[in-house]
Amino acid sequence: MKPVIALTKGRLEKQFMEFLQERGYDVRPLLNKGRKLQVETDDFFAVFAKGIDVATYVEHGIADIGIVGEDILLECQPDVFDLLPLPFGKCRFAIAGDPTAVNPMRKQRIATKYPNITTKYFRERGKSVDILKLEGSVELAPLLGLADDIVDIVETGSTLKENGLVVKEEMFTLSARCIANRNSLKLKKAILSPLLDSFRIEEAVI
Template sequence: MDKVITIAMPKGRIFEEAVELLRKADYRLPPEFDESRKLIIDAEEEGLRFILAKPMDVPTYVEHGVADIGIAGKDVLLEEERDVYELLDLKISACHLAVAGLPDTKLNDVAPKIATKYPNVAAAYFREQGEQVEIIKLNGSIELAPLIGLADRIVDIVSTGRTLKENGLVEYETITEVTSRLIVNPVSYRFIDSRINEMVSRLTRVVSDVK
């Protein structure tokens, strides 16, 4: 029997959109797949095993080989800088990384503070702009930082912009567009390349059909 391919996927929106893509690519996933609270789900007919993880952990699982394949947002890949191959832009869960803050405010001239859960991305961006900033890493409620005087700006994911607006913030600059990508462990790619390439081909056809 062929080796079971393990796929790490984040919970939430990316998971839901990725499952829809896989089904459109004629992968037979069990009916209970969508409702399950399990963290490891087997699709035995297809020889696939899925690990459901936090988005930031997906590239780590793939790099260390506990997952052969992963689906991760480009934001996570840029932040984590893991040793994985990026095989395909799945064009799902589109959003962008942006700099935001209170309206009509300038960056502090002395060590402006930037709050974000993407410290590496934020530091690289402001370095490219010639700005020397202090990065404050937060894990949630990033929008709160400018409101309580913790930071001059935030760097965060923006989808519709609704959360920024509801908190009285405005977007100043777009750092990069973000979609979810299919990634693979380099060793897995060498040893099970035919099955992985088949998945890439099947998903590519589905992605090409999506506007």
């Protein structure tokens, strides 16, 4: 029996491949998977999904562990065990907007893909704002007057700059996380421990 790992497709997927290679794993089956969504390696089975779906597969025990962005855990709060941070996927949450905009007389409007994170952040600071949930490019909202500012994940800041926006307030930093199904940690400890121990090599320096 091999562990089942759910991987977030895209940027985290590529960074996790490099992470595995550094630890001596043969990732050739993963790199050469083409359009396959399930791949078997010598050490584990891998499934590829969007971030929120990774958390769902882990929560329901389809996957034993998952590699997911910390934003998914904070926003959606899936019922999984948050095992440890990983040394990649680094980014930050920030409030951004038009630096020339005048402070509104009305309640501040914030556009974001992350209403739960945003609500919690402002509530903890005693601020009342109106939150507009968007699914696409939130940078458009202040440009068209839908919102005063946005709350979003920022990596390089290039998208903000290209659209004339600036970071107004740094909120907090994020990283990729290794999550686990609660039952798998108990029932499959023998097969999961070697894999998880190899992931923990960098834990002390994060």
